[in-house]
Each structure stands twice: as structure tokens, then as C-alpha cells.
Amino acid sequence: MNNEEKRFNREEEDEDEESGRGREAWERTYADERSWESLQEDESGLLRPIDNKTLSHAQYRRRLRTATAARVQKGLIRYLYIIIDFSRAAAEMDYKPSRMVVVAKQVEAFVREFFDQNPLSQIGLVILKDGVAQCLTDLGGSPEAHIKALMGKLGTSGDASLQNGLDLVCDLLNQIPSYGHREVLILYSALSTCDPGDILETIQKCKASKIRCSVIGLSAELYICKHLCQETGGMYFVALMSLI
Structure with missing residues (x-):
């Protein structure tokens, strides 16, 4: 190290000593630290040092509780309408004794x-026959009432109108509170749908x-049923065998 470098270093040291000479010892210790940023006020109003690791874990747990509570609230009560196709196609005997x-x-x-599995949820029944949709039972929590109403209305006739069924349940489910989960299950026997209007608009309304x-489906796969399930986030299956 030459003489010029030594002189330069001594000048820097002298400047540091002069800048710190006017401060108390504890002031010089914290002069270059923003120590107040590491403090937070607790519930009693006292200032305590922040534990960043603990704080991040607490924030994560709080976000997780909020997200979980939102999911539980939205999925707690299910409101389900079952649409049953009782058109003439349901009289077919490929499933014994009949569909x-x-x-x-x-x-x-x-x-x-x-x-x-869902004691707080509710079910309603709708049947399709003769080109119209009939609400067999309103939303309710009594399985015996639904079963009794269904068994008293067994009979097939006419064509099925998928659009009329969707329009009916859409109007009924729109009355459900926002916390309820709205669902429709369709048991469809026909190979077509006899509709009074544009069923694609009805599907968008449901969506x-x-x-x-x-x-x-109890017959072949239908494009309109597949499209309905894709648009509304449901599932589409074609039954391959009877379970009874």
C-alpha cells in the first residue's frame, strides 16, 4: 500500500469519527438501523419485536381458515332437482322389467x-311426459314424501322436452339463497327432445x-345432453346395465 492510499484511508477514518462524535453511544449503535420497523403493537398496546417466521405462519393459517370457511359455507346445503323422463321411451324393456x-x-x-349423507339438503322431483314438465314434489327434506309421490305417478306417454324441464327447475332454483349449491340430475330415456324454443339459450340461462x-342416459349418447353437462360443469354418463 503506497503513501497516498494510507493517507486516504486515514481521512475516511477521521470523517467517521467526526460524524459519530456528536452522538451518544446508544445512538451510534442504532444510527444505521431502522429498528422501529421490527416492532409491532400487541393486543395490550405494548411494542414487541416481530417474529417474521411466526407472523408468516399466522397469516397463512388465517388465509387457510378463511378459504376453508368459504368452501364449507357454499357447499353446506345442496338443493337438488331430479328430472325423470317418463316419455314413451321409458316404456322400453331393454332394462327388465322396463326402464x-x-x-x-x-x-x-x-x-x-x-x-x-346430506341431512340438511333438499330434493325436488320433476317428470317429463307429453312434451311438458311437471313438478312432482317441491324441494323438501322428507325422503318418504318424495318416494310416495313418485310411486303414485308411474306411467309413460308422449315425448320428452328437455328444455321445458330445464326452464322449470331454473326458475325454481333461482329462488334458492346464495349459500345453497344448486344441482340438477336428469335421468333421460329418449333419443331426442321435443322443445318449443332454443334449448341452447336455456342451457346458457342455467349456466x-x-x-x-x-x-x-338410458339410451345412446346425445350431443345436447353432453353439451349441457360441459357448459354447466356437470357429468354425463350412459348407463350400460341395470343394477336391479
């Missing part, structure tokens, strides 16, 4: 199991109302 009997038995078993539609 209508098989569907009725499966709906009975489903309703009982649904209320066992806008956040109604999740699922379909179980």
Missing part, C-alpha cells in the same frame, strides 16, 4: 342415500344461474 321401473327403484335408493346439471 321406468328400473329408474323408479334407483331414484328411491338414491333419495334415501342422499339424505343419509348463468350457476346450476350444475348432470345427466344419466
